[in-house]
Amino acid sequence: MVKILIVDDEAAAGNILKILIEKHIATATEIKYCAAAKDALELLQTFNPTLVMLDIEMPALNGFDFLNMATENNFDVIFTTAYDQYAIKAIRFSALDYLLKPIDILELHNAVNRHIIKQQNQNQKLLVSNLLNNLQQKDPKDFKLALSTMEGVSFFEPAEIMYCEAENNYTRFVFTKQKPMLVSKTLGEYEELLAEHGFIRIHKSYLANAKYVSKVDREGILLMSDGKQLPVSKRKKEMVMHTLKQH
Structure with a gap:
C-alpha cells in the first residue's frame, strides 16, 4: 500500500x-x-x-x-x-x-x-x-554517507572508506576498520558523489580513496595502505598520477 x-x-x-x-x-x-x-x-x-x-x-x-x-x-x-x-x-x-x-x-x-x-x-x-x-554541516565534506543493505542502513564518513569495487550493478565498500559492505547501487553513482572527498576512478571496477594510496608502480598497479593491489586502467594512468600528486 x-x-x-x-x-x-x-x-x-x-x-x-x-x-x-x-x-x-x-x-x-x-x-x-x-x-x-x-x-x-x-x-x-x-x-x-x-x-x-x-x-x-x-x-x-x-x-x-x-x-x-x-x-x-x-x-x-x-x-x-x-x-x-x-x-x-x-x-x-x-x-x-x-x-x-x-x-x-x-x-x-x-x-x-x-x-x-x-x-x-x-x-x-x-x-x-x-x-x-x-x-547542519557548513561543508559538504563533513556529510555522512548512508549505505543501505538488506540488513539495514549504516552511516559513514568518507574518510572511513578505503576503496569501492564494482560488482555488476552493486558496489562493494571496503573500510578502514570494519568488514566490507555490498550496496545495491552502481559504482558510477558513488564516483560522482565522492569526487569531492578525494576519491579517484582508477579503473572501470575501482574507486580509490587517495588518502590510503601508498604508491603506484610502473606496471600501473596501485598499492593501498592495507596491502591490497588495485589495477589502474591504461587510459586513466596519467590522470591518476596527476591527481595523486595533488594529494
Missing part, C-alpha cells in the same frame, strides 16, 4: 503532481495534498502516509523544517525541487530520493518503485535524521 502526501506551496505544481500520480501510479491507494507545511503537520495526526512528496522551498516552514517537526512519523520522502546543488548533495548522501521540476513521468515511476522496495527493509527515520544532520 502506498499512501502519498504531497506538500507544495505552489498549488499548480502540487495539483499537477497529484494528477500524474492518480493517472500513472497504480500502486498509489490514497493521495492527499497540502499547500503549506503547517497544514501537512496537522494532517499527519490522522493520515499516516508511507510517502511524502515534499517541496523544499516554501514560505513560513520549508521542507526541512517540516521534517524537523515530524520526527514521530516514519515515512519515506521524495523531494520535489528546482535545482539546488547543496541540498541535492545532502539528499543523495542520505540515500533519499528527489525529483527535479517539472516532474518527468518515468522518473516519477522509478522513484515510487524505489520507495516500494525501501518500505520492506529500511527505517526511514534514520535516513531523514542523517539528512537533517548533514544539512
Whole structure:
C-alpha cells in the first residue's frame, strides 16, 4: 500500500503532481495534498502516509523544517525541487530520493518503485535524521554517507572508506576498520558523489580513496595502505598520477 502526501506551496505544481500520480501510479491507494507545511503537520495526526512528496522551498516552514517537526512519523520522502546543488548533495548522501521540476513521468515511476522496495527493509527515520544532520554541516565534506543493505542502513564518513569495487550493478565498500559492505547501487553513482572527498576512478571496477594510496608502480598497479593491489586502467594512468600528486 502506498499512501502519498504531497506538500507544495505552489498549488499548480502540487495539483499537477497529484494528477500524474492518480493517472500513472497504480500502486498509489490514497493521495492527499497540502499547500503549506503547517497544514501537512496537522494532517499527519490522522493520515499516516508511507510517502511524502515534499517541496523544499516554501514560505513560513520549508521542507526541512517540516521534517524537523515530524520526527514521530516514519515515512519515506521524495523531494520535489528546482535545482539546488547543496541540498541535492545532502539528499543523495542520505540515500533519499528527489525529483527535479517539472516532474518527468518515468522518473516519477522509478522513484515510487524505489520507495516500494525501501518500505520492506529500511527505517526511514534514520535516513531523514542523517539528512537533517548533514544539512547542519557548513561543508559538504563533513556529510555522512548512508549505505543501505538488506540488513539495514549504516552511516559513514568518507574518510572511513578505503576503496569501492564494482560488482555488476552493486558496489562493494571496503573500510578502514570494519568488514566490507555490498550496496545495491552502481559504482558510477558513488564516483560522482565522492569526487569531492578525494576519491579517484582508477579503473572501470575501482574507486580509490587517495588518502590510503601508498604508491603506484610502473606496471600501473596501485598499492593501498592495507596491502591490497588495485589495477589502474591504461587510459586513466596519467590522470591518476596527476591527481595523486595533488594529494
